[in-house]
Amino acid sequence: MSPQLLKSLRRANHIIERLVEMEAASVSELAEEFDMPLSTMYEYVNTLENINYITKRSDGRYRVSSSFLEIGNQVLRNHNVYDVAEPEIRRLAEQTGEFAGLMIEEDRAGVLVSMKKGEKVKRLQVNRTYPGVKSRLNTTAYGKAILAQFSDEEIREVTDRYGLHPRTENTITEVDPLLEEIDRIREQGYALDDEECFNGMRGVGVSITSKGDDLLAGIAVYGPPNRFRDGPFLEEYPETVQEYADVIQGNLEY
Amino acid sequence: MSPQLLKSLRRANHIIERLVEMEAASVSELAEEFDMPLSTMYEYVNTLENINYITKRSDGRYRVSSSFLEIGNQVLRNHNVYDVAEPEIRRLAEQTGEFAGLMIEEDRAGVLVSMKKGEKVKRLQVNRTYPGVKSRLNTTAYGKAILAQFSDEEIREVTDRYGLHPRTENTITEVDPLLEEIDRIREQGYALDDEECFNGMRGVGVSITSKGDDLLAGIAVYGPPNRFRDGPFLEEYPETVQEYADVIQGNLEY
DNA sequence: GGCGGGATTCGATATTGTCGGAATACGTCT
DNA sequence: AGACGTATTCCGACAATATCGAATCCCGCC
The missing domain is CATH 3.30.450.40 (GAF domain)
Structure with a gap:
C-alpha cells in the first residue's frame, strides 16, 4: 500500500472525475454513487464548492467549474x-x-x-x-x-x-x-x-x-x-x- | 469558523494555486513557502502527484500538470x-x-x-x-x-x-x-x-x-x-x- | 572517504475527517 | 393550512488519518 497518501484528496479527485462524466449531480446522487454517508458527501461538496472546483447551478445540482480551464x-x-x-x-x-x-x-x-x-x-x-x-x-x-x-x-x-x-x-x-x-x-x-x-x-x-x-x-x-x-x-x-x-x-x- | 470544511482540500488547493504562480518548485521550497513541516508537504506533493494534479520534472521539481487543461x-x-x-x-x-x-x-x-x-x-x-x-x-x-x-x-x-x-x-x-x-x-x-x-x-x-x-x-x-x-x-x-x-x-x- | 544539504521514511500523537442521527428548512400535494 | 417527503445543516463521539519531529537515506562536493 502506498504509504501516506492523503485519502481525502484522492476521494475529492474521484468525485471530480465522476462529476465530469455525470455532467451534473446533486449531493445525494453523489453520495449514492460513492456509497458514502450523505453528511460526509456534504462536507466534500461544500469544500469543493468553497475552493471553486465545483459550482452549484440554479437547480441545486453541482457541476465542475471553469476553474480547471482557468488553471x-x-x-x-x-x-x-x-x-x-x-x-x-x-x-x-x-x-x-x-x-x-x-x-x-x-x-x-x-x-x-x-x-x-x-x-x-x-x-x-x-x-x-x-x-x-x-x-x-x-x-x-x-x-x-x-x-x-x-x-x-x-x-x-x-x-x-x-x-x-x-x-x-x-x-x-x-x-x-x-x-x-x-x-x-x-x-x-x-x-x-x-x-x-x-x-x-x-x-x-x-x-x-x-x-x-x-x-x-x-x-x-x-x-x-x-x-x-x-x-x-x-x-x-x-x-x-x-x-x-x-x-x-x-x-x-x- | 466555517464549520466542517475539509482542511486538507483547502491546503491542497492553496498549494496548487501557489504552484501555478511559482511555475515550478521543489518540495522544500513549497514547505518553506507554506511554512509547513517538510514531511507533511511530502504527503501533499506525493498525493497530488498520485492523482495527477502535479507532475515531477526531470530536475525533480514539480509543476502543475496538464490535467487541469484536460478536465x-x-x-x-x-x-x-x-x-x-x-x-x-x-x-x-x-x-x-x-x-x-x-x-x-x-x-x-x-x-x-x-x-x-x-x-x-x-x-x-x-x-x-x-x-x-x-x-x-x-x-x-x-x-x-x-x-x-x-x-x-x-x-x-x-x-x-x-x-x-x-x-x-x-x-x-x-x-x-x-x-x-x-x-x-x-x-x-x-x-x-x-x-x-x-x-x-x-x-x-x-x-x-x-x-x-x-x-x-x-x-x-x-x-x-x-x-x-x-x-x-x-x-x-x-x-x-x-x-x-x-x-x-x-x-x-x- | 568524509561532510553537508536535500529528499525520503517512520512512528507516536492528537487533530480532523468520518458517520449516524437529530434538527431544520424547503416544497409539494391533499 | 397541514402533513408529508426531500434536501440540507448541525452536532457529538469515535477512530481513522493527517501531522510532525526525528531518524535515515541519498548524492554531490570538498
Missing part, C-alpha cells in the same frame, strides 16, 4: 513554448490549409496543447482532439518526433510503462519495429504518421527542444490520405513543418 | 452551447476580421470560454484574455448582455456581491447608471462596451439562453475604436452579432 490555461502560459509556438501553429494551419498542432511531453506521454484547423479541414474527430488530451508518444507524428529525442533505453522504459496498444491497424505494436522507425526519424529529421492513430489521418511531425526550460515538444500537420500522399506527404510537408519548427526553436532562445 | 476542456464539452457556438464564433471572427468570443455565466460572473481572432487583430491583451478567465458581468459587452437577462433585483445582488470596481475610466461604477444601461440593452437587444473593460477596445454583445440547459451565455465582437465607430459600432455589428446569436440559439434547440 489549465495559466499553466499553459507558463510554458514559453506555448507563447512562441501558438502563432506559428496558426500560420502553419493557414499555409497548409490542414490541421496543425503542438504537443508537449509530460510524464513521458504526449499532451496536445494547441491546435488550429486550416480551411480544408471539414471537421475533426473533435471528440478525441482537444487541448489537454494525452496520448502515447508512439501513436502520433509529433509523439514519434518527441520519442526520437530519447535514448533507446528511455524509449524502452516508456513502452514498458505505457505499453503499445494499437489505436488503428497501422499502429506500431512491437518495440523493435518502433526503434527502427525511430532511427529512421532521427536520420531524416521528421516523423510520419500513416493512419497509426486515427483512421483517415496522416501526419508529419518534427520535434522542438528547449534545454533551458527542460522541455520537449513537437509540432505536426495532419490531413487525409487523399491530400497527404506522394510529394506533399513525403517531401513538401516535412520541409514546411521543419521550417516552422526552426522558427519556433529560434524564437525560444530569444 | 477544463472536458467540462467545456459538456456545455452544448460550446459545441454549437464554437464554429459560429470562428465564422464571426472571419466575417468581421475582428476578435470574437463566447462567454458563459457561472456563479454570476462571466467566464470567457471561446475566442477567435480575425485577420485585422494584431495582437491582444493576450495576458488578460484566455479561455477560463473570469470577469465581472458589468464590465464587458457579453457580460452586460447576460446581465440584461437578470431581473433588477438579481442585478443588485450581483453588484452587491462583486462590487463595481472600475477597470478603465469608462467602467460603470454606480448601480443606477448600470440599471439604466441595462434597460437600454433590454430595449435595443444588444450591449455596447465603450472601452469599459480594456482601453482601446470597444465591443458589441448579445445574449444567448438555453432554458433546458439552464444556461446563460453571450457572444461579442471586439475591436479598436478607430474601426468600431459610427455605422459599424452602432448598426452593422449589432445586427451581425445578433444574427449569429440567432443561429446559435436556433441550433441549441435542435
Whole structure:
C-alpha cells in the first residue's frame, strides 16, 4: 500500500472525475454513487464548492467549474513554448490549409496543447482532439518526433510503462519495429504518421527542444490520405513543418 | 469558523494555486513557502502527484500538470452551447476580421470560454484574455448582455456581491447608471462596451439562453475604436452579432 | 572517504475527517 | 393550512488519518 497518501484528496479527485462524466449531480446522487454517508458527501461538496472546483447551478445540482480551464490555461502560459509556438501553429494551419498542432511531453506521454484547423479541414474527430488530451508518444507524428529525442533505453522504459496498444491497424505494436522507425526519424529529421492513430489521418511531425526550460515538444500537420500522399506527404510537408519548427526553436532562445 | 470544511482540500488547493504562480518548485521550497513541516508537504506533493494534479520534472521539481487543461476542456464539452457556438464564433471572427468570443455565466460572473481572432487583430491583451478567465458581468459587452437577462433585483445582488470596481475610466461604477444601461440593452437587444473593460477596445454583445440547459451565455465582437465607430459600432455589428446569436440559439434547440 | 544539504521514511500523537442521527428548512400535494 | 417527503445543516463521539519531529537515506562536493 502506498504509504501516506492523503485519502481525502484522492476521494475529492474521484468525485471530480465522476462529476465530469455525470455532467451534473446533486449531493445525494453523489453520495449514492460513492456509497458514502450523505453528511460526509456534504462536507466534500461544500469544500469543493468553497475552493471553486465545483459550482452549484440554479437547480441545486453541482457541476465542475471553469476553474480547471482557468488553471489549465495559466499553466499553459507558463510554458514559453506555448507563447512562441501558438502563432506559428496558426500560420502553419493557414499555409497548409490542414490541421496543425503542438504537443508537449509530460510524464513521458504526449499532451496536445494547441491546435488550429486550416480551411480544408471539414471537421475533426473533435471528440478525441482537444487541448489537454494525452496520448502515447508512439501513436502520433509529433509523439514519434518527441520519442526520437530519447535514448533507446528511455524509449524502452516508456513502452514498458505505457505499453503499445494499437489505436488503428497501422499502429506500431512491437518495440523493435518502433526503434527502427525511430532511427529512421532521427536520420531524416521528421516523423510520419500513416493512419497509426486515427483512421483517415496522416501526419508529419518534427520535434522542438528547449534545454533551458527542460522541455520537449513537437509540432505536426495532419490531413487525409487523399491530400497527404506522394510529394506533399513525403517531401513538401516535412520541409514546411521543419521550417516552422526552426522558427519556433529560434524564437525560444530569444 | 466555517464549520466542517475539509482542511486538507483547502491546503491542497492553496498549494496548487501557489504552484501555478511559482511555475515550478521543489518540495522544500513549497514547505518553506507554506511554512509547513517538510514531511507533511511530502504527503501533499506525493498525493497530488498520485492523482495527477502535479507532475515531477526531470530536475525533480514539480509543476502543475496538464490535467487541469484536460478536465477544463472536458467540462467545456459538456456545455452544448460550446459545441454549437464554437464554429459560429470562428465564422464571426472571419466575417468581421475582428476578435470574437463566447462567454458563459457561472456563479454570476462571466467566464470567457471561446475566442477567435480575425485577420485585422494584431495582437491582444493576450495576458488578460484566455479561455477560463473570469470577469465581472458589468464590465464587458457579453457580460452586460447576460446581465440584461437578470431581473433588477438579481442585478443588485450581483453588484452587491462583486462590487463595481472600475477597470478603465469608462467602467460603470454606480448601480443606477448600470440599471439604466441595462434597460437600454433590454430595449435595443444588444450591449455596447465603450472601452469599459480594456482601453482601446470597444465591443458589441448579445445574449444567448438555453432554458433546458439552464444556461446563460453571450457572444461579442471586439475591436479598436478607430474601426468600431459610427455605422459599424452602432448598426452593422449589432445586427451581425445578433444574427449569429440567432443561429446559435436556433441550433441549441435542435 | 568524509561532510553537508536535500529528499525520503517512520512512528507516536492528537487533530480532523468520518458517520449516524437529530434538527431544520424547503416544497409539494391533499 | 397541514402533513408529508426531500434536501440540507448541525452536532457529538469515535477512530481513522493527517501531522510532525526525528531518524535515515541519498548524492554531490570538498
